[in-house]
Amino acid sequence: MAIDIQPYHKKGYLCIDDIIVSVADYFEKRHIFMHTKGLNFTYSPKIVKGEGVLKRIRTSCNYPTNIKDFLTELNYLQDFVGLHIDFISSLPKLELINYIEDSIEKNHPVAIISNTYYVPWHDQYYKKVNKLHAFLVIDIDINQKYLLCIDGYLSDKPVKLPFEDLLLYTDILIFKSINSKKNLSLPNILSQITNGLTDNHKLDNCDCIRLFAEDVTNITFLETEKQRYRDLDHSDFMIGLKSIEFGRKNLGDLFYYLSDIFIEYRDIMLLIQSKIESITEQWRLVIVFFVKGFYSDQTTYYMKKAAEQLLDIANNEEDVTRCILSLVHKSSYKIEK
Amino acid sequence: MLNNNSIREKIDTIIKDNVDKREHINLEGTFEDIGVSSLCFVRIMVEIEIQFEVEIDDKYYTAEFKNIGEFMDKIIDYLSGGDSHGN
Numbered sequence: 001m002a003i004d005i006q007p008y009h010k011k012g013y014l015c016i017d018d019i020i021v022s023v024a025d026y027f028e029k030r031h032i033f034m035h036t037k038g039l040n041f042t043y044s045p046k047i048v049k050g051e052g053v054l055k056r057i058r059t060s061c062n063y064p065t066n067i068k069d070f071l072t073e074l075n076y077l078q079d080f081v082g083l084h085i086d087f088i089s090s091l092p093k094l095e096l097i098n099y100i101e102d103s104i105e106k107n108h109p110v111a112i113i114s115n116t117y118y119v120p121w122h123d124q125y126y127k128k129v130n131k132l133h134a135f136l137v138i139d140i141d142i143n144q145k146y147l148l149c150i151d152g153y154l155s156d157k158p159v160k161l162p163f164e165d166l167l168l169y170t171d172i173l174i175f176k177s178i179n180s181k182k183n184l185s186l187p188n189i190l191s192q193i194t195n196g197l198t199d200n201h202k203l204d205n206c207d208c209i210r211l212f213a214e215d216v217t218n219i220t221f222l223e224t225e226k227q228r229y230r231d232l233d234h235s236d237f238m239i240g241l242k243s244i245e246f247g248r249k250n251l252g253d254l255f256y257y258l259s260d261i262f263i264e265y266r267d268i269m270l271l272i273q274s275k276i277e278s279i280t281e282q283w284r285l286v287i288v289f290f291v292k293g294f295y296s297d298q299t300t301y302y303m304k305k306a307a308e309q310l311l312d313i314a315n316n317e318e319d320v321t322r323c324i325l326s327l328v329h330k331s332s333y334k335i336e337k
Numbered sequence: 338m339l340n341n342n343s344i345r346e347k348i349d350t351i352i353k354d355n356v357d358k359r360e361h362i363n364l365e366g367t368f369e370d371i372g373v374s375s376l377c378f379v380r381i382m383v384e385i386e387i388q389f390e391v392e393i394d395d396k397y398y399t400a401e402f403k404n405i406g407e408f409m410d411k412i413i414d415y416l417s418g419g420d421s422h423g424n
Contacts, residue, residue: 011369232376242375281399288398291379296387 002139003109007152012246014239015134015153016063019111019173022136022152024081026109027177033080036189037062037196038251039276039317041208041244047215052222054229059240061247074173079192082180090169097163100147101140103174110137111173112149118167121151121159129234134173137161186262186331193251193324203321206314213310219303221294232291241290245283252276265327272323275316282313344389344413351384352405364406371405389416 008022017034024031043059063073070087077083091099103110116125116133125131135151138158147161182188197203232238252273259269286309293302352362352373360371368378379398386393393415402408 012375232380233374238376284399285395287376288379288382288395291376292383292386295380295383 002148003104003107005109005136005138005150007150007156007158009152009156012242012249013153014063014243015151016111018152019134019136020077020081020083022150023109023175024083027083027175029082029177031081032254032257033189034062034077035247035250035254036076036080036192038247038249038254039193039202039320040196040200040247041202041206041212042200043212043240047218049218050220052225053219054221054225054232054235054237057237059237059244061240061244063243070173076192076196078178078180079182080180080184080189082178084176084178086174086176087171088174089171091172093163093166093168093170096166096170096172097140097142099172100137101142104137104140109175111135111175112137112147112161112166113171113173114167118165119151119154120161120165121155131234131236135159184261186258186265187328189258190324190328190331194328197321202317206317206321209310209314209317213307213314216303216307216310217300219293219299221299226294229294232294238287238290241283241287245280245287248276248280248283252280262331265331268323268327268330272320272327275320275323279313279316279320282309282316285309286313341413341417344416345409347388348385348409348412351381351388355381355384362405364409365404367402367404368408385412385416391416 003026005022005026007018008025009018010021013021020034021031024034038061040061041059042061043057045056047053047057063070074085074087077085088099100110111134113132113134116122116129116131117127119133119135120126122133133153135149135153137147137149139148140146141148145163147163147166149159149161151159182192194203201208229235255269255273255276259266259273262269286306289302289306289309293299293306296302349362355377356362356371356373362371373381382393382398393412397412397415400411402411
């Protein structure tokens with residue numbers, strides 16, 4: 001029995017975002033609360049002068065820079081979205097097929113974490129580019145030996161994955177619908193945002209962005225990188241930066257949404273939203289400077305411009321954090337009263 | 338100085354060079370429709386800068402264009418001095 005999930009894609013979403021929205025909609029959950037981590041920022045390892053960045057360095061907003069941390073990082077979806085996610089690593093092929101069949105029977109959608117090299121409907125990357133990619137399985141045909149999948153990031157129709165294209169050992173995510181663990185109160189939601197910032201060492205100040213700015217001035221693009229990443233879409237570094245830009249935008253959208261629910265705080269929430277909107281534009285410019293630096297042979301000039309923009313972003317994100325903290329105090333005080 | 342048709346032709350070539358050969362460029366469509374990602378869009382802009390030896394105002398990099406036709410018109414206007422390279 002197939003799971004009736006429709007493909008979904010929104011500009012700026014990563015494949016995992018599309019999956020979460022598709023599953024949340026299927027279980028009639030409010031996926032907007034997946035955006036509470038939108039002000040986060042991480043990058044690793046540190047940029048070293050003279051070494052490449054596009055392959056080595058990972059930048060990230062919502063998701064960990066290391067896949068091993070995936071499950072812990074997705075736990076927050078239990079609080080307000082109401083999704084419980086299990087992460088099972090390195091299942092042998094036969095076990096994987098049995099597991100998927102069983103999960104679909106139980107109405108638990110499964111996402112396969114694969115590699116674009118083995119994704120036949122990825123015209124650009126199939127048998128060419130190795131990149132992490134995830135998609136949902138909605139049905140399985142044991143006789144014809146294929147999985148019926150939903151990959152909104154790449155296709156608006158269901159696609160077939162022959163068993164032969166399954167990796168020998170594959171990681172999967174299993175989604176289960178649960179009752180949201182926390183009450184939908186403003187202090188609770190804000191606390192999820194501030195907890196995320198604490199985890200990123202970004203609640204007290206945005207020095208992590210300032211350090212990144214300092215590092216950015218040391219960026220040089222190696223000739224080998226220029227050949228390999230002619231299409232910058234292959235680079236995790238750049239994809240991470242895009243997710244940071246859209247993470248901000250999505251958090252702004254969340255504040256807009258909340259302003260309609262908690263109307264007594266509407267003004268301050270709309271103010272926060274407009275501040276985040278400007279920051280989103282600034283991140284977009286940072287990306288523009290990176291891309292210009294990469295293609296134009298004026299790397300030093302554009303990295304300096306990117307660094308200046310990042311320093312300004314650090315100040316502005318500190319300002320937004322202060323506004324959020326002020327809202328935390330106001331809303332908690334009101335409840336205590 | 339290049340006339341608008343000649344600028345349009347050069348921009349058209351740059352866009353075509355950055356998309357799959359099978360794609361047809363429809364001025365009413367968006368860049369996303371022809372598989373141009375936001376990073377690829379910036380590359381197109383950089384190639385336009387190199388081709389015309391100008392530094393295009395940052396606002397054109399972050400602007401949302403309704404479709405490719407609107408993008409072409411605005412960039413041509415900018416390159417031919419119609420936008421006074423400002424506002």
